[in-house]
Amino acid sequence: MPREVRIDHGMGSIVLGWKSSEDGLFLRIRGQTQDVRVVCLCSRSHWIVRENFSGDGASLVLTCHHCGNRGTFLMEGVSLPAP
Numbered sequence: 001m002p003r004e005v006r007i008d009h010g011m012g013s014i015v016l017g018w019k020s021s022e023d024g025l026f027l028r029i030r031g032q033t034q035d036v037r038v039v040c041l042c043s044r045s046h047w048i049v050r051e052n053f054s055g056d057g058a059s060l061v062l063t064c065h066h067c068g069n070r071g072t073f074l075m076e077g078v079s080l081p082a083p
């Protein structure tokens with residue numbers, strides 16, 4: 001069983017990387033030895049992922065495929081696109 005984090009508990013975590021798979025969306029979170037699967041309040045784990053770059057840094061915006069619930073994570077160590 002993969003570790004899981006609920007979207008509303010995961011916010012505030014620093015994400016170092018992410019990958020989408022058949023089993024859902026997995027995040028590599030700073031301080032965690034193992035990737036965690038992000039689960040929505042509706043218990044689904046399939047997300048529309050958008051990487052957001054701004055002057056303050058990068059963030060990962062997730063929108064649930066099923067219910068439209070959204071969550072935002074900060075990203076670190078992700079290279080910014082060329083200006």
Ligand SMILES: [Zn+2]
Pocket residue numbers: 040041042043044064065066067068069
């Ligand atoms: Zn949902």
